[in-house]
Amino acid sequence: MDYDHSRIIGDFLNYSLNTIRAKKYYNLVKTDGVNQSNINAKKIGAYKFAMPNIKEQIEIVRILDDMFAKEQQVKQVAETVVEQIDLIKKSILSRAFRGELGTNNQNEESAVELVKEVVEKSVEINNKPKTKRTVIPEEIKSALSSSNEEEIIRLLIKSAPKAVSVQMIMSISKKKFELMDTLRSLEQKQIVIKNSLGEYLLKR
Structure with missing residues (x-):
């Protein structure tokens, strides 16, 4: 997505586009397909949210990153x-x-x-029952091409049948843009799907 880098930093934009308020907006403007819902970049670009100055954005991102890191x-x-x-x-x-x-x-x-x-x-x-390492089924693992993809899939398997929020997925790594690219890649491979609330599930 193109945006004015002089007015907003990438990580703040990422957090802003994944709030509960943003999800409600996506749910209103989404287009329902046969297997999944879709929303184009133009509709995402029309979403309005509060945008403080760069200094405040940096501080907000620092606090959120610190919170997810502590988790x-x-x-x-x-x-x-x-x-x-x-x-x-x-x-x-x-x-x-x-x-x-x-x-x-x-x-x-x-x-x-x-x-x-x-x-x-x-x-x-x-x-007592022991916690086992989450095993990715071979038919899914063979289609994965990065460690980020594997970590996201493990998280989705652990949470199944419940959907996983974008915020929870973002807690896997501080490299938020890489994770967003990874999510898009998994969607394109039809390994994961996004529900009407913008949360992710394994495609069964």
Whole structure:
């Protein structure tokens, strides 16, 4: 889309065109096809939204980018904590079998009892459903040509049957324009479709 780069920065434009208000506008002006809804660039260009000065735009983009980055960091920290718990558990078991946990104090719980306790907790943890890495079906994966496409598809698979908002997809990476290009590519390949609210789904 062509726009005046001296008046608006790309990332701010991207965020502005993906707000709830913008989605309602798209829903009003869209053209319904057989398999999906369409909206042309002219109609998108006619959408009006508040446009602060460049300095304010930069600050707004910074805040939004920071928010999405923190969301991603929280997910990564949660995964790291689970891995660390597993390492600690293995370390305790290793020390116990080497006889390094107990002392000569008769009132202290023996290493054997500690091992039993750790093993029992381990059984409880292992009996809980484990989170599996999202696997992309081969018939879809063979049509993908970039890591961005794979990340978007994994997100859509995890969220299925619910649709995924553009904002959530944008949280995958700070390179917003690349992600938008990737979405268009996936639509052209007829791998994903956009519903009337501007949210994305895998095409089944």
